[in-house]
Amino acid sequence: MTNVPRMAGVLAPVVTPFGADLAPDPERFVRQCRWLLSQNVGLAIFGTNSEANSLSVDEKIELIDRLVAAGLDPTRMMPGTGCCALTDSVRLTAHAVKVGCGGVLMLPPFYYKGVSDEGLFRSFAEVIERVGDARLRVYVYHIPPVSHVPITLKLMERLLDRYPAQVAGMKDSGGDWGNTKAFLDAFASAGFDVFVGSETYLLRNMRSGGAGCVSATANVNPGAIGRLYDTWRNEGADAQQGRLDAIRDVFQKFPMIPALKAAIAHHARDGGWATLRPPLVALTAAQASALTGKLEALGFTMPGLDPC
Amino acid sequence: MTNVPRMAGVLAPVVTPFGADLAPDPERFVRQCRWLLSQNVGLAIFGTNSEANSLSVDEKIELIDRLVAAGLDPTRMMPGTGCCALTDSVRLTAHAVKVGCGGVLMLPPFYYKGVSDEGLFRSFAEVIERVGDARLRVYVYHIPPVSHVPITLKLMERLLDRYPAQVAGMKDSGGDWGNTKAFLDAFASAGFDVFVGSETYLLRNMRSGGAGCVSATANVNPGAIGRLYDTWRNEGADAQQGRLDAIRDVFQKFPMIPALKAAIAHHARDGGWATLRPPLVALTAAQASALTGKLEALGFTMPGLDPC
Numbered sequence: 001m002t003n004v005p006r007m008a009g010v011l012a013p014v015v016t017p018f019g020a021d022l023a024p025d026p027e028r029f030v031r032q033c034r035w036l037l038s039q040n041v042g043l044a045i046f047g048t049n050s051e052a053n054s055l056s057v058d059e060k061i062e063l064i065d066r067l068v069a070a071g072l073d074p075t076r077m078m079p080g081t082g083c084c085a086l087t088d089s090v091r092l093t094a095h096a097v098k099v100g101c102g103g104v105l106m107l108p109p110f111y112y113k114g115v116s117d118e119g120l121f122r123s124f125a126e127v128i129e130r131v132g133d134a135r136l137r138v139y140v141y142h143i144p145p146v147s148h149v150p151i152t153l154k155l156m157e158r159l160l161d162r163y164p165a166q167v168a169g170m171k172d173s174g175g176d177w178g179n180t181k182a183f184l185d186a187f188a189s190a191g192f193d194v195f196v197g198s199e200t201y202l203l204r205n206m207r208s209g210g211a212g213c214v215s216a217t218a219n220v221n222p223g224a225i226g227r228l229y230d231t232w233r234n235e236g237a238d239a240q241q242g243r244l245d246a247i248r249d250v251f252q253k254f255p256m257i258p259a260l261k262a263a264i265a266h267h268a269r270d271g272g273w274a275t276l277r278p279p280l281v282a283l284t285a286a287q288a289s290a291l292t293g294k295l296e297a298l299g300f301t302m303p304g305l306d307p308c
Numbered sequence: 309m310t311n312v313p314r315m316a317g318v319l320a321p322v323v324t325p326f327g328a329d330l331a332p333d334p335e336r337f338v339r340q341c342r343w344l345l346s347q348n349v350g351l352a353i354f355g356t357n358s359e360a361n362s363l364s365v366d367e368k369i370e371l372i373d374r375l376v377a378a379g380l381d382p383t384r385m386m387p388g389t390g391c392c393a394l395t396d397s398v399r400l401t402a403h404a405v406k407v408g409c410g411g412v413l414m415l416p417p418f419y420y421k422g423v424s425d426e427g428l429f430r431s432f433a434e435v436i437e438r439v440g441d442a443r444l445r446v447y448v449y450h451i452p453p454v455s456h457v458p459i460t461l462k463l464m465e466r467l468l469d470r471y472p473a474q475v476a477g478m479k480d481s482g483g484d485w486g487n488t489k490a491f492l493d494a495f496a497s498a499g500f501d502v503f504v505g506s507e508t509y510l511l512r513n514m515r516s517g518g519a520g521c522v523s524a525t526a527n528v529n530p531g532a533i534g535r536l537y538d539t540w541r542n543e544g545a546d547a548q549q550g551r552l553d554a555i556r557d558v559f560q561k562f563p564m565i566p567a568l569k570a571a572i573a574h575h576a577r578d579g580g581w582a583t584l585r586p587p588l589v590a591l592t593a594a595q596a597s598a599l600t601g602k603l604e605a606l607g608f609t610m611p612g613l614d615p616c
Contacts, residue, residue, distance in 0.1 A: 053419035111361035119587035
């Protein structure tokens with residue numbers, strides 16, 4: 001077994017830039033990822049907020065390769081690699097491991113609903129076995145509001161029992177702290193790393209033995225979220241959490257992914273960032289203006305985000 | 309505009325056979341499709357019951373090509389080509405058109421939930437425009453219990469208004485006759501072809517101006533379902549519908565896709581047919597035995613299904 005450092009802290013599910021032809025734009029993507037790393041935020045590329053499921057496997061492999069070729073550190077990358085099709089998940093996961101990614105965030109196959117824990121166990125097991133690489137670290141992705149395929153405690157127990165080295169943790173995007181707490185209580189003391197899916201729960205998660213967060217708004221507010229992670233044991237942490245919540249509240253008044261892109265477009269002075277792939281659509285000009293206005297009222301900035 | 313004959317009648321969402329290594333088995337697939345055509349049932353390959361979303365695009369293209377190479381009539385094929393990723397949907401749809409498929413059954417992108425009609429319109433429009441072939445016939449796939457992304461009347465109206473030649477019809481697998489009737493009332497008289505997603509509604513659909521059905525159980529009971537379609541105007545049609553319902557009721561007591569495969573395995577004397585790709589799992593031996601027992605009690609047979 002090789003000695004892979006555990007991933008921890010704050011990661012951004014990096015939003016994916018598209019050109020006018022709706023093709024992914026590797027140059028903008030590399031630049032954004034470099035900026036996020038400079039803010040001490042890791043790269044959960046191909047998450048829900050990345051429109052990852054609107055990309056083909058080939059498009060995702062090309063984007064990973066471009067990041068690595070640009071010299072970005074793959075140990076800071078946790079690409080989403082769980083697809084509907086077993087063969088797609090295997091191919092993408094194997095590629096992520098091959099280039100040295102620190103971990104992968106794995107959705108269950110999400111087309112079929114009401115599937116059994118046995119079927120989900122086999123899905124994850126087949127991917128782990130077929131990738132067959134001791135360096136693989138899987139973070140299981142629980143996001144029932146979108147996937148409609150929840151991950152149960154019993155399933156995780158079985159996966160950990162069978163693959164203790166490969167199953168490294170989870171991301172809980174269910175928005176139910178009680179569920180997060182149940183996973184923390186059950187598994188964290190054994191070294192299982194729980195990332196919450198929103199910085200809303202970051203302080204609670206750290207105080208309960210969690211590992212960090214993978215949050216939409218880490219795309220736009222990375223420095224401040226990273227600071228709370230670094231200083232959560234300090235006095236003033238609750239006030240920091242309150243300020244993060246205020247910023248997040250603004251974004252939550254809009255469709256999240258278009259709002260993240262609108263904010264980046266505004267602060268980077270690069271209108272191309274506002275493009276989304278269908279079925280998602282950009283904010284209207286009025287919405288974008290309302291968003292940036294509310295953010296300015298809170299003194300929100302994106303320091304170091306270079307205009308292009 | 310070329311003169312493509314409209315698809316009509318009964319189609320099976322053909323179940324996909326897998327080897328012990330979980331790879332699709334083209335030989336069994338060709339044999340099964342040939343048998344279905346001999347029963348006068350069309351080939352809605354890559355439907356929900358085909359475990360299509362557990363297959364990669366490459367695997368689907370290979371299976372279409374094998375059918376065509378084996379001499380099966382592509383005008384009887386309505387492959388499912390709607391994927392989460394725009395580029396996957398375009399690639400698979402273009403391939404289906406290239407080999408001469410009579411139509412394609414198109415899911416909306418189904419990962420993101422609560423998306424707008426504007427976003428869904430753009431999704432379908434981008435695929436139609438990028439495929440850019442006058443031969444393309446799209447049947448829009450409404451299956452909210454699985455996709456959680458419903459197709460509204462307003463969306464369909466807009467698609468028909470913009471692409472009257474390409475948008476040929478729909479499959480309604482919502483299980484709500486009121487919804488089917490609303491689509492029939494709104495669009496059938498203009499030549500829009502509504503297929504119901506279960507033979508349960510076949511007689512009602514035909515009496516209301518529908519085009520046929522694409523039904524799970526057409527995989528196992530094709531002859532009898534096809535007969536009702538051929539003779540729905542005749543006396544005795546209601547009694548025929550009753551007999552179809554009794555057979556379907558048996559299958560519905562079990563997980564449908566595993567039950568279809570178990571029935572084929574039993575009647576073709578070919579245990580390999582029982583294999584499913586995760587996250588789906590085969591019936592237990594006890595379930596399979598209960599299924600075949602109940603079917604025998606109803607005098608169910610699969611005439612002409614060759615043992616291999």
